[in-house]
Amino acid sequence: MSxxxxxxxxVDNVIGYTNSYFKLFADKNGKISYSESSISDLxxxxxxxxxxxxxxxxxxQYTDNIEVQDxxxxxxxYGNKITxxxxxxxxxxxxxxxNYWENIHNYGFKLAFLIAEDKEYYKEEN
Numbered sequence: 001m002s003x004x005x006x007x008x009x010x011v012d013n014v015i016g017y018t019n020s021y022f023k024l025f026a027d028k029n030g031k032i033s034y035s036e037s038s039i040s041d042l043x044x045x046x047x048x049x050x051x052x053x054x055x056x057x058x059x060x061q062y063t064d065n066i067e068v069q070d071x072x073x074x075x076x077x078y079g080n081k082i083t084x085x086x087x088x089x090x091x092x093x094x095x096x097x098x099n100y101w102e103n104i105h106n107y108g109f110k111l112a113f114l115i116a117e118d119k120e121y122y123k124e125e126n
Contacts, residue, residue, distance in 0.1 A: 007061070007115065010052040014112035017045045018105070034098065042101055049075060049108030062115070071111035078103045 022030070025038040032038060053075045062068035078100045 004059075004061075007052075007055060007059075010048065010055055011112045011115050013048045014045065014052055014108055015116060017041070017048060018109050018112075021045060039098075042105065045108070046101055046104055049104060049111070050079065052108065052112060053079075056111075056115075065114070068111060068114055071107045071114065074107040075104055075111070078107070 021038070021041050022032075024041070025032050025035075027033065053072055056062060056068070057072060082097055082100045082104075
């Protein structure tokens with residue numbers, strides 16, 4: 001597999017932003033202290049996760065990797081739950097929305113880690 005610089009950049013963004021996020025907002029037990037600032041940063045990470053998710057799907061990469069496919073499915077599942085429509089706007093629950101964002105973040109970080117861990121990914125083209 002040749003090195004895909006766009007994929008590398010997206011993976012690097014998700015991992016780097018996540019590391020910074022936890023350094024800034026997590027206590028020693030890893031529990032996030034939610035504030036306007038932490039939600040704003042989480043929103044930026046979620047955007048990067050969706051870029052990574054969409055890029056992998058559009059370029060049809062990792063189609064035979066069950067763990068990657070599971071992450072993609074869960075990111076899309078929770079992404080659909082946070083999409084605001086006229087019918088679900090009345091039932092909007094901020095706690096549930098943050099929980100969905102956390103799930104997207106967890107699966108997105110796992111997705112980025114799985115790709116970064118892929119040894120073939122780091123080999124240069126011969």
